[in-house]
Amino acid sequence: MKVRILSIGADKSGLFEPAIAEYLKRIRRYVPVELVELPPSKKGGIDPQRAREEEGQSLLSRLKDSERVVVLDERGDLMGSEAFSREIVQDAMNRGRDLAFLIGGAEGHSAAVRSRADRILALSPLTLAHRLARLVLVEQLYRGFAIARGEPYHK
Ligand SMILES: C[S@@+](CC[C@H](N)C(=O)[O-])C[C@H]1O[C@@H](n2cnc3c(N)ncnc32)[C@H](O)[C@@H]1O
Numbered sequence: 001m002k003v004r005i006l007s008i009g010a011d012k013s014g015l016f017e018p019a020i021a022e023y024l025k026r027i028r029r030y031v032p033v034e035l036v037e038l039p040p041s042k043k044g045g046i047d048p049q050r051a052r053e054e055e056g057q058s059l060l061s062r063l064k065d066s067e068r069v070v071v072l073d074e075r076g077d078l079m080g081s082e083a084f085s086r087e088i089v090q091d092a093m094n095r096g097r098d099l100a101f102l103i104g105g106a107e108g109h110s111a112a113v114r115s116r117a118d119r120i121l122a123l124s125p126l127t128l129a130h131r132l133a134r135l136v137l138v139e140q141l142y143r144g145f146a147i148a149r150g151e152p153y154h155k
Pocket residue numbers: 071072073074075102103104105106107108109121122123124125126127128129130133
């Protein structure tokens with residue numbers, strides 16, 4: 001099993017990168033994990049619909065057939081950490097499936113991305129900056145593996 005996080009944009013602020021790097025390092029104790037940053041569309045701020053579609057194509061073109069696709073979106077299903085561990089992390093472990101998590105840009109996800117999703121997941125009903133969504137995702141992934149192993153990180 002492998003995990004990839006495909007994300008539009010980079011963390012230019014530098015605020016979240018050290019924490020994200022730390023959780024990626026911790027997740028690598030369990031599985032290979034890769035963060036793939038994709039450039040935002042040049043249409044951002046000018047033509048939001050076009051930007052969403054271009055970024056969606058960029059995300060979709062990088063998916064592999066072997067991957068179960070989890071699209072992150074504030075309008076998606078809300079689940080607790082134990083359900084996330086069971087239904088996403090442990091399910092993939094048990095089936096030997098790879099996981100791809102898709103994080104959109106400033107304009108969110110296109111209809112094409114939503115329709116490709118095996119699961120649409122909200123980390124909260126709040127709208128998070130994409131780089132903060134990344135950080136919450138990697139912490140929850142680490143927590144999800146710790147739950148699966150019965151390790152004390154999750155209380
Ligand atoms: C700034 S948000 C995009 C907001 C955009 N206006 C929309 O309607 O989707 C950028 C990306 O961060 C992720 N994101 C932000 N808040 C989230 C949340 N509460 N749950 C899951 N993902 C979230 C999503 O992948 C989203 O596409």
